[in-house]
Amino acid sequence: MPAQFGSYQSEIYLQGMSGVVPAFTNDPTALESSARELMEPGPYWYVAGGAGSGATVRANREAFDRRRIVPRMLTDATERDVSTTVLGTELAAPVLLAPIGVQSIVHPDGELATARAAAELGIPMILSTASSHTIEEVAEASGDGERWYQLYWPNSDDVTVSVLERAERAGYTALVVTLDTWTLAWRPHDLDQSYLPFIRGIGTAIPFSDPAFRASLERTPEEDRNSAVLRWVQMFTGVDKSWERLAFLREHWSGPIAVKGVLHPDDARRAVDAGMDGIVVSNHGGRQVDGSVAALDALPGIAEAVGDRVDVLFDSGVRTGADVIKAIALGAKAVLLGRPWVYGLAHGGQEGVRHVLRGLLADLDLTLGLTGNRSLADLGRHTLMENS
Ligand SMILES: Cc1cc2nc3c(=O)[nH]c(=O)nc-3n(C[C@H](O)[C@H](O)[C@H](O)COP(=O)(O)O)c2cc1C
Numbered sequence: 271m272p273a274q275f276g277s278y279q280s281e282i283y284l285q286g287m288s289g290v291v292p293a294f295t296n297d298p299t300a301l302e303s304s305a306r307e308l309m310e311p312g313p314y315w316y317v318a319g320g321a322g323s324g325a326t327v328r329a330n331r332e333a334f335d336r337r338r339i340v341p342r343m344l345t346d347a348t349e350r351d352v353s354t355t356v357l358g359t360e361l362a363a364p365v366l367l368a369p370i371g372v373q374s375i376v377h378p379d380g381e382l383a384t385a386r387a388a389a390e391l392g393i394p395m396i397l398s399t400a401s402s403h404t405i406e407e408v409a410e411a412s413g414d415g416e417r418w419y420q421l422y423w424p425n426s427d428d429v430t431v432s433v434l435e436r437a438e439r440a441g442y443t444a445l446v447v448t449l450d451t452w453t454l455a456w457r458p459h460d461l462d463q464s465y466l467p468f469i470r471g472i473g474t475a476i477p478f479s480d481p482a483f484r485a486s487l488e489r490t491p492e493e494d495r496n497s498a499v500l501r502w503v504q505m506f507t508g509v510d511k512s513w514e515r516l517a518f519l520r521e522h523w524s525g526p527i528a529v530k531g532v533l534h535p536d537d538a539r540r541a542v543d544a545g546m547d548g549i550v551v552s553n554h555g556g557r558q559v560d561g562s563v564a565a566l567d568a569l570p571g572i573a574e575a576v577g578d579r580v581d582v583l584f585d586s587g588v589r590t591g592a593d594v595i596k597a598i599a600l601g602a603k604a605v606l607l608g609r610p611w612v613y614g615l616a617h618g619g620q621e622g623v624r625h626v627l628r629g630l631l632a633d634l635d636l637t638l639g640l641t642g643n644r645s646l647a648d649l650g651r652h653t654l655m656e657n658s
């Protein structure tokens with residue numbers, strides 16, 4: 271195991287002997303309800319909620335529950351290695367922090383706390399275009415930590431180039447372009463509470479900090495905050511994007527690029543043809559198309575369609591170490607973790623995020639060993655059994 275993860279076996283026993291209980295639960299399935307008790311309803315439902323009836327949020331979990339791991343015995347899995355390489359980044363574990371926007375609605379330190387916790391554990395953070403702190407501030411908070419940048423592709427080429435240049439200059443190495451949220455979906459929870467974080471003027475790092483965006487305004491964001499925020503929201507709505515236009519991003523980003531939100535094997539092939547380096551199989555945590563296929567059900571077909579021509583990443587519904595193992599067994603190289611650590615952020619800022627991540631990494635390492643596997647390469651379709 272890489273040094274920073276230590277020995278989880280001894281950690282379990284030492285914690286048990288110390289009698290010191292953690293600040294909040296180690297049960298990933300209890301995190302959401304415990305966060306609900308301490309968060310305001312607006313931010314809570316913004317994070318927890320999904321599109322429409324919530325069918326896809328449930329389907330994501332159901333797809334994990336339907337598959338079960340078949341453990342093997344006496345394989346000598348005392349020494350384990352969960353490291354991997356994705357888009358040229360060496361990872362100590364196959365886990366990255368999914369891009370999550372407007373984190374200051376959850377905790378005042380927002381992305382800064384997340385960046386610090388991720389760096390402490392050696393897990394890359396993917397910074398959202400909709401972040402509440404600037405690209406540069408988050409880069410500084412992440413110190414030596416690996417950083418990736420997520421792009422919501424602006425309608426203006428000037429603004430696109432400006433953000434990409436800033437991200438490269440600030441040391442972000444890989445780019446994740448999100449394709450599934452060119453407009454926000456019908457999200458009844460947010461509508462019922464009239465809670466749209468950025469319309470309320472939160473998460474406005476780009477409107478305030480980006481020179482190209484500022485240049486496009488008649489009045490500065492300081493003079494007219496609402497117009498700046500509205501214009502910024504319009505910047506991300508649809509139009510003018512195509513598989514061919516990905517070449518434009520390639521021209522302006524020198525590192526690897528992945529597209530996020532792929533659910534059909536043909537779209538995965540188009541991403542390969544467009545020269546992408548990776549794809550993220552994802553339904554945005556059930557927040558966009560209510561009734562869409564569970565991301566885990568889409569994964570095996572996509573992994574098969576692209577083979578090893580690009581790196582396949584996965585998110586939507588990952589909650590436990592066993593879930594990570596299931597996604598990897600079905601063809602992902604690594605997973606993006608979303609809501610769980612956001613609840614950690616709500617519970618205790620940097621320390622809360624760290625607590626959730628550490629628990630997941632320990633669970634992953636222990637489950638890998640207890641199922642009789644020494645490395646991620648040992649996992650495959652043979653690892654799982656599917657229940658009807
Ligand atoms: C509160 C919240 C904000 C999000 N913001 C973004 C974002 O800014 N960019 C993006 O690509 N995805 C965003 N996502 C989607 C996540 O990156 C990820 O796909 C999703 O959370 C995975 O589902 P899970 O949380 O159920 O595991 C957001 C998700 C949540 C819950």
Ligand SMILES: O=C(O)C(=O)c1ccccc1
Pocket residue numbers: 370371372400451468554557
């Ligand atoms: O809420 C989301 O799912 C999301 O992706 C987003 C989009 C814009 C701003 C903040 C988050």
